[in-house]
Amino acid sequence: MERFDLYNKHLEKLNKTMVRGASNNPGEYHLVVHIWIRNSDRQYLIQQRNKQDDLIPYQWGTHGGAVLQGETSKEAAIRETKEEIGIELDPHKLSLVKRYVIDHPHSNYITDLYLYQDNILINECKIDTVEVRDIAYKSFADIQQMISQNTFWDYEHLLQRHGYFDELEKR
Template sequence: MEYFDVFDKDLTKLDKVMERGTSLNKGEFHKVVQIWIKNSNKYLIQQRNKREDRVPYQWALTSGAVLQGEEPLDSIIRETKEEIGLELQKDEIKNISTYFVKHHKASFIMYVYFVEKDVKIEGLVIDKEEVKELKYSSVREIKQMIRRDEFWNYPEQFEAPNYFKVLEKE
């Protein structure tokens, strides 16, 4: 079972731990990470391989929950290695934004990371339990996928006025 540290709206760690699948009280959050991997003006995205997802087999960024005692940057390095077999180094990753997200029953703090790297899909080894397929897509294509409900969407994040503008500056 996975456990996560719990934080308040000021990012203060509370004396509480949550177990995956349980709910938090109002005003409590756990940390989640995701990464935009850019190569030649396109972004590496993955098709999720979980039938139990709200919308099964949606496309998404590489992402995951920050485990108890773990820092967000260490978490995105771990998740990227576990899900798609890509090893990243701390000094090549940039934190581009942080959002508070309420998604169905979950409340979390999303740390959004960015790396520009020449990554060949053929050289990656995916976790077939979590990932069905990888591909590169442009921001325009990802926005279209969001509108068609084909891309995992957190409205507080992807629909924020400057979200993609920040990404396009990188």
């Protein structure tokens, strides 16, 4: 059973936890990370989810997940990337781009958006086939097209934050 620390909207711990799938109260947030890996050709290493029970099964997206109890956001970003695609990120190359505070009817959360710039070769990756079906490098234009075709998670819509992708591209 996965547990998450709860925070206020200023990322101050509340000394409370929640279990995955539970709802939290107004003013309580759990922490989530998105990790975007970009190579020197400005292409992003993306993954195709391998979960039939996802909102849209087999949707493409970025790497990420929930921050576990006792973990920092950066530690979770490193763990999630290692679990999903078998790559150990150098914490010194991992930069926090933006933090989004999201109030949602079911569960409030804070999303930390990370960028990792490195030329990771696809054949260096070891996919966790329970979580990930496939990986590929795609340009920002390719990703935008995939969003319009409903084959890639539209993070701007999901987070209700216009400019999500702009934050990555201007870095």
